Amino acid sequence: MDSYAVGCARPDRWSRSKPEDSVSSSWHAVEAHRPPAELDGEVELASCGAIVQVWGAHRWDRVRARETACAECKRITAGQLSRAS
Numbered sequence: 212m213d214s215y216a217v218g219c220a221r222p223d224r225w226s227r228s229k230p231e232d233s234v235s236s237s238w239h240a241v242e243a244h245r246p247p248a249e250l251d252g253e254v255e256l257a258s259c260g261a262i263v264q265v266w267g268a269h270r271w272d273r274v275r276a277r278e279t280a281c282a283e284c285k286r287i288t289a290g291q292l293s294r295a296s
Protein backbone atom coordinates (compact mmCIF):
# COMPACT_ATOMS: atom_id res chain seq x y z
CA MET A 212 0.00 0.00 0.00
CA ASP A 213 1.62 3.22 -1.09
CA SER A 214 -1.26 5.65 -1.34
CA TYR A 215 -3.62 7.25 1.14
CA ALA A 216 -6.61 9.40 0.49
CA VAL A 217 -7.81 11.99 2.99
CA GLY A 218 -11.09 11.56 4.79
CA CYS A 219 -12.98 14.10 6.82
CA ALA A 220 -14.98 13.04 9.84
CA ARG A 221 -18.60 13.32 8.80
CA PRO A 222 -20.12 16.71 9.60
CA ASP A 223 -23.37 15.11 10.70
CA ARG A 224 -21.50 13.66 13.67
CA TRP A 225 -20.23 17.04 14.76
CA SER A 226 -22.01 18.91 17.45
CA ARG A 227 -21.74 22.61 18.07
CA SER A 228 -22.25 21.98 21.74
CA LYS A 229 -19.41 19.43 21.92
CA PRO A 230 -16.73 20.49 19.44
CA GLU A 231 -13.67 19.25 21.30
CA ASP A 232 -13.06 15.80 19.83
CA SER A 233 -14.23 16.43 16.30
CA VAL A 234 -12.18 19.56 15.91
CA SER A 235 -9.01 18.00 17.25
CA SER A 236 -9.14 15.02 14.91
CA SER A 237 -11.07 16.00 11.82
CA TRP A 238 -8.82 14.47 9.15
CA HIS A 239 -8.11 10.79 8.69
CA ALA A 240 -6.10 8.58 6.36
CA VAL A 241 -8.02 6.24 4.08
CA GLU A 242 -6.19 3.43 2.33
CA ALA A 243 -6.66 4.21 -1.33
CA HIS A 244 -7.27 1.28 -3.62
CA ARG A 245 -7.94 3.74 -6.42
CA PRO A 246 -6.63 7.24 -7.09
CA PRO A 247 -7.94 9.53 -4.33
CA ALA A 248 -9.64 11.73 -6.90
CA GLU A 249 -11.86 8.79 -7.87
CA LEU A 250 -12.85 8.29 -4.23
CA ASP A 251 -13.91 11.90 -3.80
CA GLY A 252 -17.13 12.14 -1.85
CA GLU A 253 -17.31 8.46 -0.99
CA VAL A 254 -17.77 7.27 2.57
CA GLU A 255 -14.90 5.01 3.57
CA LEU A 256 -13.34 3.42 6.62
CA ALA A 257 -10.26 5.29 7.77
CA SER A 258 -7.11 3.51 8.87
CA CYS A 259 -8.01 4.13 12.52
CA GLY A 260 -11.54 2.77 12.10
CA ALA A 261 -13.44 6.04 11.84
CA ILE A 262 -16.13 6.49 9.21
CA VAL A 263 -15.12 9.40 7.02
CA GLN A 264 -15.99 11.05 3.75
CA VAL A 265 -13.15 11.24 1.25
CA TRP A 266 -11.90 14.63 0.08
CA GLY A 267 -10.16 13.70 -3.13
CA ALA A 268 -8.50 17.06 -3.56
CA HIS A 269 -6.43 16.62 -0.40
CA ARG A 270 -3.22 14.66 -0.03
CA TRP A 271 -2.61 12.74 3.18
CA ASP A 272 1.14 13.30 3.07
CA ARG A 273 0.41 17.01 3.45
CA VAL A 274 -2.63 16.87 5.72
CA ARG A 275 -0.93 14.59 8.24
CA ALA A 276 1.41 17.44 9.18
CA ARG A 277 -1.52 19.43 10.52
CA GLU A 278 -2.53 19.39 14.15
CA THR A 279 -6.09 18.63 13.13
CA ALA A 280 -5.10 15.33 11.55
CA CYS A 281 -6.05 12.18 13.45
CA ALA A 282 -3.20 11.11 15.74
CA GLU A 283 -4.02 7.43 15.30
CA CYS A 284 -3.98 7.70 11.52
CA LYS A 285 -0.65 9.51 11.69
CA ARG A 286 0.79 6.70 13.77
CA ILE A 287 -0.57 3.99 11.50
CA THR A 288 0.74 5.61 8.34
CA ALA A 289 4.06 6.80 9.74
CA GLY A 290 5.95 3.70 8.66
CA GLN A 291 4.50 3.58 5.17
CA LEU A 292 5.16 7.22 4.41
CA SER A 293 8.47 7.69 6.20
CA ARG A 294 10.46 7.64 2.98
CA ALA A 295 8.42 10.49 1.54
CA SER A 296 9.08 12.88 4.40
Ligand SMILES: [Zn+2]
Pocket residue numbers: 238239240257258259260261281282283284
Ligand atom coordinates in the same frame (compact mmCIF):
# COMPACT_ATOMS: atom_id res chain seq x y z
ZN1 LIG B 1 -8.09 8.46 12.04
